Amino acid sequence: MRLFKRVSVFILCFSLAIFIYSCSDSSTDPGDPSQEEFNSKAGTGESAEHFLQSDTYSNIEIELDYMEGYKPTEGAIDSLESFLNNRLNKNSITINTSKIPARGDGPYSTEMITTIEEDERDNYTEASGSTLHAYIVVVDGELSDNPNVLGIAYWNTSMALFGETIDNISSSDPTSPSEQQVENTVLRHEVGHNMGLVGNGTPTQSDHKTEDSAHCTNDECLMAPSVQTGDIFQNISGDVPSLDEACIQDLKANGGK
Template sequence: MKIRYILSLLITILLILTSCDSGSVTDTDENEFSFDHEINPGQSATEFLTDDDFERLVIQVQYMQGYEPTQEGLQNLESFLSDRLNKSTVTIMEPEEIPASGESSYTANDIRDLEREHRTQFSSENEIAAYFIIVDGEYSESDVLGIAHFNTSMALFGPKFNEVSSGIGSPSKEDVETIVLRHEFGHILGLVNNGVDMQTNHQDTDNGRHCDNDQCLMFYAFRNADLFANIFGGNIPELDENCVADLQAVGGK
């Protein structure tokens, strides 16, 4: 009787131990980190601008064969973000080549599917992650160089960059990249009236979530392949006072 009692006690203890063990693996821990990467652009603006939730920023860049971004364009993106975001570090990962899809045009949903297939860098405790994908075709809806398609994700349309930077007297590919990388990130940061409230009204409502100042980085023509060369005056446009004020009002620099 005594042995049976000890045996059943041991089995009970074992059962408790194993159930605890499997419990901690499969159950969702209340403290477990979670972050939704598939909400609308601009919805995570404060997470990028402040260091309340994330002290660091990392950016993954993937490109289809033949459309590798320039180091200068990426460095200029990094300096822009370091100037505006309260992050201890802004790291742009070495660009990675992904297989060409060979499509002539992509819808926003095609782009989202490509991201789901290829992206590997996601936000973690203390570090928010952003993502750029550079594809080998055009955007299906309009003649644009780039789009922001999720709260941390942006896409560039590679052939359009060659088109805009190839004519005589055209802006360099580095300059076009610098402007479009920064412009699309501006939408992720909530500009203009895209998740971050305006301090003064400066939205060009005829052209969506853009700034009404044609000297500002967030002017609509800077993402438009047809208009780009006409509007580009040889200088990289900065964010104007109104756009900077909007970012600072929610904790940006």
């Protein structure tokens, strides 16, 4: 009887040991970062550190899809690359452009734009990779909620520009800003939101965030709310608005330049 009990206890302990070992050695252990998927549908600014720092993703690749007739100027694309090189700690920064069919479905809601992304986007970030993938789409219409809006950042690596609205602002009269100036400004502004500005993923180092939005209180800053609708072009001429010192200090504190 005693022998039976000893054998039973041994078998129980051995089985328990195997169970514990199996659990701790599981390849799907939720504590293993290499097994976690990168969420490309998180909120704007939630991947700010991944944009700014090189610890996890040392490279960034942007897929820029434009609907036929709304290709951004080469100057605007070069300007965005220069802006990113000045602010992100990355080994390489690549912007790939591709034409997609015009849909003529505008005005576009955010939901419609996310559907376009799901249809057209080719590359997504892999948790085990070294490249952060971002997506920009230029559509052939306006935003349904507000026809004056030039662009939006709607997911943590996703942005959209409204080609029709950009055309309207850049060609309304002889004193209007050029198409390249508008595109330069909007591209930088929307990427700025996914870099966590202002106070939305990248903590502010000083009091310069507007009360009702993730924008800068400095009316001349790239992240001012007036950039979103193009109103800033009524107060500036020539150069693209720059990030002010407060925004730059925020980025540096969060791992950027």
